Amino acid sequence: MRWWMFEGAIWFFLIAVGAALIEVFTTHRLKIKKSSTVFLSVLVLLVAWSVIFFGSFIEPRTLIVRSENYSLFAGVENLRAVLISDTHVGPYKNASWINEIVNKSNAERPDLVFLLGDYILGAEGDVRDLDRFGDLSASLGVYAILGNHDYDNDRDLEVQNKLESLGIRVLRNENEKIILSDGREFYLAGVADLWNDADLEKTFSGLTEADEVILLSHNPDAVLDSEIRLADLMLSGHTHGGQIRLPFFGAVSKIPTILGHKYDKGWFELNGLNFFITSGTGEMGPRARLFNPPEIVVLEME
Structure with missing residues (x-):
């Protein structure tokens, strides 16, 4: 794969998942608290987003x-x-x-x-x-x-x-x-x-x-x-x-x-x-x- 294809995939994931997490935290807080399945799903997405952001923009510059x-x-x-x-x-x-x-x-x-x-x-x-x-x-x-x-x-x-x-x-x-x-x-x-x-x-x-x-x-x-x-x-x-x-x-x-x-x-x-x-x-x-x-x-x- 060309470098720009990797870049596109990374930016798409970070923007799409980031937007979804913001939406969940701002409008669906009660669902997170009441449903362990929703909570775990949000937690997995949050960890994945954090790891990809850190691995793409923080560690390579350290x-x-x-x-x-x-x-x-x-x-x-x-x-x-x-x-x-x-x-x-x-x-x-x-x-x-x-x-x-x-x-x-x-x-x-x-x-x-x-x-x-x-x-x-x-x-x-x-x-x-x-x-x-x-x-x-x-x-x-x-x-x-x-x-x-x-x-x-x-x-x-x-x-x-x-x-x-x-x-x-x-x-x-x-x-x-x-x-x-x-x-x-x-x-x-x-x-x-x-x-x-x-x-x-x-x-x-x-x-x-x-x-x-x-x-x-x-x-x-x-x-x-x-x-x-x-x-x-x-x-x-x-x-x-x-x-x-x-x-x-x-x-x-x-x-x-x-x-x-x-x-x-x-x-x-x-x-x-x-x-x-x-x-x-x-x-x-x-x-x-x-x-x-x-x-x-x-x-x-x-």
């Missing part, structure tokens, strides 16, 4: 900062990275949202910022809304990869050029050595989107299993590739954590990966690799999030 710790490589400690993923500027999010993300990221005073793809939502996204990303501050640099939606309508080069014009290093099937202030070093590898022009062999070109490597991959399915043995840690987005989640159940919607529902958000280990999936900051499909607020992640590598 950006949280999530802290995670990870023991990286021997000798590498006190390294702070901020992970930002799936901003999806377009009909739901715009420049003001990017502004909030940048302010929260800079407040963490990170050494590195990793942008994990899906900056726009198809044809509707305006890359000019990303301009504030140029103000991201990190002592060791800001690095980005592309996600599947950045390729929609063949806009991948447009997105890449915009990011690079803002001083952001875009890794597209390549790697770069990161040298710390005390001379310690590791490699940062970034693979292009797995559904488009990803090439993990090229991404790890020149690296060996003896090198210490962090891989940025928008889609966590990269963990299933045999080349993954060259990575020590993978950081991903893409899943949105399902956007809508329920307690004790997890993601309601299907996770768009081969890995599936089990690997929706958080820390995992598979094929000898530890990897982290952030639920990101934006939405696609319905504008809704529930029990899964948009997040930027502060990764303390100790």
Whole structure:
């Protein structure tokens, strides 16, 4: 379904049910008091209306900062990275949202910022809304990869050029050595989107299993590739954590990966690799999030 179809359904429900509830409360109060069936029906509608309103307009605008710790490589400690993923500027999010993300990221005073793809939502996204990303501050640099939606309508080069014009290093099937202030070093590898022009062999070109490597991959399915043995840690987005989640159940919607529902958000280990999936900051499909607020992640590598 197109985004505007979800929007129409949400607004129709909120207006129609809201009007019905107002009518009931203003003209049929006695029926509510006298009939348990009517009371329960009204209560169900009221709860449904409240949940849909909160999930559509409150939680998606409640950006949280999530802290995670990870023991990286021997000798590498006190390294702070901020992970930002799936901003999806377009009909739901715009420049003001990017502004909030940048302010929260800079407040963490990170050494590195990793942008994990899906900056726009198809044809509707305006890359000019990303301009504030140029103000991201990190002592060791800001690095980005592309996600599947950045390729929609063949806009991948447009997105890449915009990011690079803002001083952001875009890794597209390549790697770069990161040298710390005390001379310690590791490699940062970034693979292009797995559904488009990803090439993990090229991404790890020149690296060996003896090198210490962090891989940025928008889609966590990269963990299933045999080349993954060259990575020590993978950081991903893409899943949105399902956007809508329920307690004790997890993601309601299907996770768009081969890995599936089990690997929706958080820390995992598979094929000898530890990897982290952030639920990101934006939405696609319905504008809704529930029990899964948009997040930027502060990764303390100790």
